[in-house]
Amino acid sequence: MPFPQIPFNRVYLTGDEERNVIDAIRSRSHSGNRDYGSKCITLLEERFSFLSVFLTPSCTSAMEMGAILANLTPGDEVILPSYTFSSTVNAVVLRGARPVFCDVDPSTMNIDPNLIDQLVSPKTKMIIPIDYAGVPCDIDSIMEIANRRQLLVMQDAAQSLNSYHSDNRACGSVPHLAAFSFHETKNITCGEGGALVINDPNLIDRAHIVQEKGTDRSLVLKGLQNKYGWSDIGSSFLLSDILAAMLLAQLEKIEEITAKRRKITDAYNHLCEKYVVQGCIQTPCPPPGVVINHHAFWVIFDSEKNQTLFLKELRARDIHSYIGYVSLHSYEMGLKMGYKPEDVPITEDISKRIVRLPLYTDLAENGLQRCVQEIGNIFEGIYGF
Amino acid sequence: MPFPQIPFNRVYLTGDEERNVIDAIRSRSHSGNRDYGSKCITLLEERFSFLSVFLTPSCTSAMEMGAILANLTPGDEVILPSYTFSSTVNAVVLRGARPVFCDVDPSTMNIDPNLIDQLVSPKTKMIIPIDYAGVPCDIDSIMEIANRRQLLVMQDAAQSLNSYHSDNRACGSVPHLAAFSFHETKNITCGEGGALVINDPNLIDRAHIVQEKGTDRSLVLKGLQNKYGWSDIGSSFLLSDILAAMLLAQLEKIEEITAKRRKITDAYNHLCEKYVVQGCIQTPCPPPGVVINHHAFWVIFDSEKNQTLFLKELRARDIHSYIGYVSLHSYEMGLKMGYKPEDVPITEDISKRIVRLPLYTDLAENGLQRCVQEIGNIFEGIYGF
Numbered sequence: 001m002p003f004p005q006i007p008f009n010r011v012y013l014t015g016d017e018e019r020n021v022i023d024a025i026r027s028r029s030h031s032g033n034r035d036y037g038s039k040c041i042t043l044l045e046e047r048f049s050f051l052s053v054f055l056t057p058s059c060t061s062a063m064e065m066g067a068i069l070a071n072l073t074p075g076d077e078v079i080l081p082s083y084t085f086s087s088t089v090n091a092v093v094l095r096g097a098r099p100v101f102c103d104v105d106p107s108t109m110n111i112d113p114n115l116i117d118q119l120v121s122p123k124t125k126m127i128i129p130i131d132y133a134g135v136p137c138d139i140d141s142i143m144e145i146a147n148r149r150q151l152l153v154m155q156d157a158a159q160s161l162n163s164y165h166s167d168n169r170a171c172g173s174v175p176h177l178a179a180f181s182f183h184e185t186k187n188i189t190c191g192e193g194g195a196l197v198i199n200d201p202n203l204i205d206r207a208h209i210v211q212e213k214g215t216d217r218s219l220v221l222k223g224l225q226n227k228y229g230w231s232d233i234g235s236s237f238l239l240s241d242i243l244a245a246m247l248l249a250q251l252e253k254i255e256e257i258t259a260k261r262r263k264i265t266d267a268y269n270h271l272c273e274k275y276v277v278q279g280c281i282q283t284p285c286p287p288p289g290v291v292i293n294h295h296a297f298w299v300i301f302d303s304e305k306n307q308t309l310f311l312k313e314l315r316a317r318d319i320h321s322y323i324g325y326v327s328l329h330s331y332e333m334g335l336k337m338g339y340k341p342e343d344v345p346i347t348e349d350i351s352k353r354i355v356r357l358p359l360y361t362d363l364a365e366n367g368l369q370r371c372v373q374e375i376g377n378i379f380e381g382i383y384g385f
Numbered sequence: 386m387p388f389p390q391i392p393f394n395r396v397y398l399t400g401d402e403e404r405n406v407i408d409a410i411r412s413r414s415h416s417g418n419r420d421y422g423s424k425c426i427t428l429l430e431e432r433f434s435f436l437s438v439f440l441t442p443s444c445t446s447a448m449e450m451g452a453i454l455a456n457l458t459p460g461d462e463v464i465l466p467s468y469t470f471s472s473t474v475n476a477v478v479l480r481g482a483r484p485v486f487c488d489v490d491p492s493t494m495n496i497d498p499n500l501i502d503q504l505v506s507p508k509t510k511m512i513i514p515i516d517y518a519g520v521p522c523d524i525d526s527i528m529e530i531a532n533r534r535q536l537l538v539m540q541d542a543a544q545s546l547n548s549y550h551s552d553n554r555a556c557g558s559v560p561h562l563a564a565f566s567f568h569e570t571k572n573i574t575c576g577e578g579g580a581l582v583i584n585d586p587n588l589i590d591r592a593h594i595v596q597e598k599g600t601d602r603s604l605v606l607k608g609l610q611n612k613y614g615w616s617d618i619g620s621s622f623l624l625s626d627i628l629a630a631m632l633l634a635q636l637e638k639i640e641e642i643t644a645k646r647r648k649i650t651d652a653y654n655h656l657c658e659k660y661v662v663q664g665c666i667q668t669p670c671p672p673p674g675v676v677i678n679h680h681a682f683w684v685i686f687d688s689e690k691n692q693t694l695f696l697k698e699l700r701a702r703d704i705h706s707y708i709g710y711v712s713l714h715s716y717e718m719g720l721k722m723g724y725k726p727e728d729v730p731i732t733e734d735i736s737k738r739i740v741r742l743p744l745y746t747d748l749a750e751n752g753l754q755r756c757v758q759e760i761g762n763i764f765e766g767i768y769g770f
Contacts, residue, residue, distance in 0.1 A: 087598045332617075
């Protein structure tokens, strides 16, 4: 009898999406920054203590909007991990700036702040840490360097909505800029969507212009002018209110969603514990005081051989996993820019041994037991206990 | 008794949007390039003879995707009208290239091909004509210049879906690249959305990479590779399938929508005829053989004074109109770049005398009679007959 498939990800629906989206359609006001968008913005600002939120078509575009606001220009350098998605680096390269890759801390797979200082040059303008798998980066150490060196920080928080740094500070609430994703693969989704958080008050006025295709239309909407025109570079960094309506339905259930996912992290941690203790594998080690949103769970194997074997056995059981990022320095564009494995040795090493396990909101209710049992069997087969 | 308001635009719903969108939500596959997206792409390619269509979050982003595919780089020049929206020019400026503004033909308000040749320099890489108000640009003359000078053409067809050049060739089907808008203000809308049409087969492979955040993920989806990474610059040029579901409902009724709008153009033409004959106003004069989609209707007054008077009288009757574009050369960014009124004298002159009248799909059934009568009264008041 064939195994029932366990996908890597499955979209969760709260049940309120259809009601909201129908309401948005009937409103006949479907473009960006309308009623549902405003509600999402208020919810995000109030719940997470963000100074100002702009909904965007994607986290990718939020990052690009942030890069414009940071005034990145050719000649500038930006420090970021190689272990991230292409959107983190393209936001930099699209402005003509140069990415400088920093290695990661294997306990979190996030940028290692101890390695940043030596990469800062007179050309450095910004640091872009990411919160891998929803585990917060070490924002305090990063902000200390940024403040000392007068750099901007944009947190690529694509995966970390509802994760918290120590002292109950939401991911995205600390740096100058932060970007979130509401893509289909995220805890909270509207299909394609994102948000740019701006905590630096000096960047907000320009953001309204950049979001509106580089026009000062927002001044007309506020009644301060009677016509608008081409004032700046910019794009259509706007999320349709139809998607905002869907997003609101999900945001309002964020605690319920996080609680469902917590059970999965707990089960994976329980399963992995004895192999971690014996040094066979490593799993996420969020620092004390942080709270995670259970976006993802990874296993770093002791060897590439065992990772490959694990992937093969999982596939045989129709359980889908994900190998994580192909690090930026090691692929076509990174190689073309002249990056070498020795620039980021930890990334180079670990990115070949990591696997992300299935994790989606509904999994605990359907499939987790089999998933954990099968993974346990595979571990036993590999490590002999 | 107050007049019932007549807005400038009002979104039309075909009645099929909710069914499609609910189906898309329940599919749990909401990101870009899913089932509804594929259906929209097939419909657009087949109906309009486009070689290849990519759905994007907006026409703005479609233009930016096209600018990346055109390999625009700093030092390049691009010829475009000043009488257009900021998104046309920002697609150029975001790549570091320089816009060169060309004047327009007052009969269509589109780029005047007779003026293009003298603006071409060794640095020129592309021409971006627009189809103002849905009236097709003179694509044959533009393509003749482009072919002779080895330039790319990207048609900003934001407003001209279902308009046709002579010989039944759809707007967007002739040049190398074309961009369409499905913004709330357009004939066919999904709130925020767009499409890039690629008719040059040499640009298609790269487009799949650029659309997917600069990764070769499409090769994995086709089974040609088992991992993907950072291969190029790019962005998230993807339209959520929830919006594609809405879009399909509208695209399937495109003839019905166009027919409803045709009645409004006819009524406005009938109303304006005697004032046009007497030289008081000018109205759109599409060239023989073209077919328009009735996106918009404009009136160019004989003086700025009469335009201002007309606008004041319209407002007094709660009829909303639109002054059209504030031309690019005349606003903040254009001035900063050193453009002067004498560079585009026709644009400079006419952009101060033009008004766009209310035009939306439902208008003929509700409000058109009063609208035409009131505008007739205002014309009579201004011109005395």
